[in-house]
Structures are given as C-alpha cells and as structure tokens.
Amino acid sequence: MSSAVGIAPKNPDLANIDPDDIYSVTELSRNIKQVFSATPKFNDILLKGEISNFVQAASGHIYFNLKDESCVIACAFFRHLQTAGCDDLAEGLQVVAMGSVVVYETRSQYQLSIKKVIPIGNGISSLKLKRLSEKLEAEGLFSQDRKKPIPCLPRKVGIITSKDSAAIKDILSVVNLRCPTMNLVMAYVALQGEGAPQSINQALSSLSRMKDIDAIILARGGGPSEDFMAFNDEGLVRAIASFTKPIITGIGHESDVCLADLAADLRASTPSTAARAAIPDIQELWNSLNPLKLGLERSYKSYLLALDAKEMEAKARREELQKLRNGLRSLSADLDRSYNAYLLGLKIREKEVEMGKKDDEIKQALLKYKAVIVALIAFLVLIILLILLRG
Amino acid sequence: MNDKRYTDNIHRIEEIISQLDAGKLPPEEAKKLFGTAKNLIEECEAILNSYSGIIEEMSFVSAGT
Numbered sequence: 001m002s003s004a005v006g007i008a009p010k011n012p013d014l015a016n017i018d019p020d021d022i023y024s025v026t027e028l029s030r031n032i033k034q035v036f037s038a039t040p041k042f043n044d045i046l047l048k049g050e051i052s053n054f055v056q057a058a059s060g061h062i063y064f065n066l067k068d069e070s071c072v073i074a075c076a077f078f079r080h081l082q083t084a085g086c087d088d089l090a091e092g093l094q095v096v097a098m099g100s101v102v103v104y105e106t107r108s109q110y111q112l113s114i115k116k117v118i119p120i121g122n123g124i125s126s127l128k129l130k131r132l133s134e135k136l137e138a139e140g141l142f143s144q145d146r147k148k149p150i151p152c153l154p155r156k157v158g159i160i161t162s163k164d165s166a167a168i169k170d171i172l173s174v175v176n177l178r179c180p181t182m183n184l185v186m187a188y189v190a191l192q193g194e195g196a197p198q199s200i201n202q203a204l205s206s207l208s209r210m211k212d213i214d215a216i217i218l219a220r221g222g223g224p225s226e227d228f229m230a231f232n233d234e235g236l237v238r239a240i241a242s243f244t245k246p247i248i249t250g251i252g253h254e255s256d257v258c259l260a261d262l263a264a265d266l267r268a269s270t271p272s273t274a275a276r277a278a279i280p281d282i283q284e285l286w287n288s289l290n291p292l293k294l295g296l297e298r299s300y301k302s303y304l305l306a307l308d309a310k311e312m313e314a315k316a317r318r319e320e321l322q323k324l325r326n327g328l329r330s331l332s333a334d335l336d337r338s339y340n341a342y343l344l345g346l347k348i349r350e351k352e353v354e355m356g357k358k359d360d361e362i363k364q365a366l367l368k369y370k371a372v373i374v375a376l377i378a379f380l381v382l383i384i385l386l387i388l389l390r391g
Numbered sequence: 392m393n394d395k396r397y398t399d400n401i402h403r404i405e406e407i408i409s410q411l412d413a414g415k416l417p418p419e420e421a422k423k424l425f426g427t428a429k430n431l432i433e434e435c436e437a438i439l440n441s442y443s444g445i446i447e448e449m450s451f452v453s454a455g456t
Contacts, residue, residue: 151393151394152394152397152398153393153394153397153438154393154394155393155441162452163450163452179442180444181442181443181444182442182444183442183443183444183445183446184445184446184447185446185447185448185449186446186447186448186449187449187450187451188448188449188450188451188452189450189451189452190451190452199451199452200451202451203449203451206449206451214393214394282439282442285439286439288401289401289432289435289436289439292401292404292405292408292432293432295408296404296407296408296411296425296428296429296432299408299411299412300411300421300425302411302412302414303411303412303414303416303421306414307418307421
C-alpha cells in the first residue's frame with residue numbers, strides 16, 4: 001500500500017492501481033469527520049444566521065437551518081444542551097449560535113451541533129416577507145371575498161408542479177383513486193431557483209387560455225423552507241390572486257405556509273389534499289345519481305299505481321252511483337205506480353161515497369113518503385072512525 | 392361549466408320526485424315531468440361519462456432553470 005491512500009495518480013489506469021490505494025466510502029467519510037473534529041476553525045465557533053425550517057422533534061431535540069442571502073447550514077440543538085429561552089426560537093429569527101461542526105459519518109453529512117443560541121431579532125428575509133405579506137394583505141389580495149369557489153365537477157384540471165416531484169406521484173395516485181378518467185393538463189415548471197416564479201407564471205398564463213380548465217392545482221412536496229421561496233414571490237402571488245380560475249395550492253406540509261397559499265382560492269395542506277379538493281370522487285357521484293334514477297322510476301310507478309287505484313275507485317263509485325240511480329228510478333216508478341193506484345182507489349172511493357149519498361137521499365125520501373102515507377092512512381082511519389061513530 | 396348544470400339538474404330531479412310523490416299532479420303533467428327528469432338524469436350521466444382520461448403535458452422548465 002502506498003503512503004497516499006485515495007490520492008489518484010495523474011493518469012489512472014486500473015491495471016496499474018494497487019487496490020489498497022483506493023478509498024472505501026467509509027474510509028473517506030471517516031477521514032472527513034476526523035478533519036472536521038481536528039480543525040479548530042470548525043469547533044466552538046460563533047455563527048450568525050436566520051432560522052428556517054425549524055422543527056422541534058418529539059424527543060425534544062431542535063433541528064433547523066441557519067441561512068444568509070446565499071447559503072444554508074443544518075443545525076441540531078440537542079435537548080440536554082437547551083436552556084431557558086429556547087422556547088422563543090422560531091422560524092425567521094436572527095440568532096448567533098455557538099457550536100461545532102460535526103459529521104454524521106454514515107451519510108457523510110455535516111451540521112452545526114449547537115451548545116448555545118442567542119436570539120438577536122427578526123432575520124432580513126423574515127422581515128422582508130412580513131412586510132410583503134402586510135402590503136399584499138392591505139391590498140386585499142388575501143381577502144376571503146376574492147376567493148373563487150372550487151368546482152365539484154371540473155371538466156379539466158391543470159396541475160402545475162415539477163415533473164419529477166413527489167407531489168406529482170401523490171396527486172396522480174389520488175386521481176387514480178377518485179377519477180382515473182379525469183382530464184388533466186400537466187404543466188411542468190421549475191419550483192425552486194431564481195427562475196421558478198417566472199416558470200410558474202408562464203404555466204399559469206398558458207393554462208388561463210385553455211377554456212375547459214375549471215381548476216388548477218399548484219403543488220410541490222415537502223422540503224426545507226428555503227425551497228419554498230418561489231411561492232413568496234410578489235409577482236407570482238399577484239398572478240395567483242388575479243387568476244380567473246380557482247387555484248388550489250398544496251405546497252409542502254401542513255406547517256409550511258407561504259404567500260401563494262394565502263392568495264390561492266384554497267390552501268390545501270399537502271399535494272394529496274389539494275388533489276382531493278380538485279378531483280371529484282366519480283364513484284361517489286355515481287352512487288348518489290343511481291338511487292336518484294331508481295327513485296324517479298319508483299316514484300313515477302307509484303304515481304301511476306295510485307292513479308290506477310284512483311281510477312278504479314272512481315269507476316266503482318260511478319257504478320255504485322249508477323246502481324243507486326237505477327234503484328231510484330225503479331223506486332220512482334214504484335212510487336208513480338203506487339200513487340196512481342192510490343188516486344184510482346181514491347176516485348173509486350169518492351164515487352162510492354157519492355153513490356152512498358144518493359142511496360141515503362132515496363131512503364130519506366122513501367121515509368118521508370112512508371110517513372106521509374102513514375099519516376094519510378091514519379087520517380083516513382080517523383075519518384072512517386068518525387063516520388062510523390056518527391053513523 | 393359542468394358544476395352548475397349537474398347540481399341544478401340534481402335539484403330539479405329531486406323536486407320532480409317530490410312532486411310525483413305528493414300525487415297531486417294531473418297525469419299529463421306528471422308524464423311530462425317524468426320525461427324531463429329522465430332527460431336530466433341522462434344529462435348528468437353524460438357529464439360523469441365525459442371524462443376520457445386525456446392527459447396533456449407541457450413544460451415551462453426552461454424558463455425557470
């Protein structure tokens with residue numbers, strides 16, 4: 001083995017290289033670690049920067065990045081080193097941290113292991129963001145009144161994201177689950193870097209010209225907060241606020257809120273949630289339409305049955321009425337007959353009475369005549385007696 | 392926009408079902424409303440069947456990177 005392990009000769013030729021002269025990954029990483037720990041300029045140093053991507057783990061350890069205008073360094077502040085005042089640490093705070101640069105050998109990654117943190121106020125980017133946010137809010141760009149409703153049945157959905165992002169996979173898996181036949185327009189953009197806002201703006205402009213797009217998802221997966229800077233760009237935020245179609249943002253995770261979220265018509269906490277808000281659950285819609293279809297058929301059938309029943313009832317009533325009419329007619333005929341018979345009887349009786357009266361008169365006349373004859377006989381008898389007596 | 396057409400149709404169909412259920416319509420009107428509701432359902436089905444799974448792609452990456 002040569003003295004300079006891992007040092008490549010000027011013209012390497014595999015046949016001439018001693019295998020012992022080649023570093024393993026572990027050896028290189030270990031060497032880097034040793035260099036960091038042995039170099040005083042990486043140990044017990046003071047570092048000024050603005051906190052970003054702040055996370056307090058369940059274990060109590062605090063992880064964040066310290067950044068300035070150009071660079072970012074990962075930091076870890078372990079629980080046993082934290083003292084009073086650590087609760088005030090937050091996103092956007094400008095701090096001076098004391099610590100050492102340490103290497104995590106397994107991943108060959110380095111970070112500042114912090115022993116103490118002194119807050120010195122809000123960071124520049126945090127202040128700029130705050131001022132911009134206040135300005136746009138004062139202009140009403142974040143107002144709820146401006147928010148457009150999210151359609152429940154968009155004809156086509158535009159998706160603005162990066163081609164290889166995790167977000168696109170999450171969104172497509174939601175599409176497959178809810179509406180695999182959804183019509184989509186994928187607008188691939190740069191989501192970070194200086195040109196990202198312009199790239200997203202161009203995508204928005206193109207999608208705005210497509211008349212059958214009814215909703216837009218603007219999404220990117222999680223990451224350090226520095227990666228979301230494009231979504232705080234004033235021009236982009238204004239473009240989102242004035243966009244004619246509803247925009248749903250799904251940027252990063254629940255805790256990542258940027259100005260684009262505030263200007264959007266709906267802020268979803270993740271790309272998947274954004275997709276769920278934009279893509280209709282087609283099976284659910286069929287599940288609600290089919291019973292309605294059956295309900296209509298059933299209601300009309302019931303209506304027709306009820307109509308038939310009413311018709312039958314009316315027919316029965318008509319028949320009943322006819323029977324009653326017939327009965328009445330026969331009753332009326334009976335009545336007429338009876339009345340005529342009664343009248344006839346009455347006439348007969350009247351005649352009989354009349355005839356009876358005449359009999360009485362004859363009888364009385366006869367009686368009168370009888371009395372007159374008797375009187376005459378008596379008178380004759382008397383005269384005869386008188387004549388006899390005289391005679 | 393499909394949205395308003397679909398939801399309006401659903402509301403109208405529900406209204407017609409209620410009217411039929413109330414059973415107070417004259418037969419001619421009931422028949423006419425039933426036909427209307429059937430057409431509205433067909434329109435809703437057409438909306439749900441209108442998705443054809445077309446995916447268009449466009450790239451704006453050169454502008455950003």
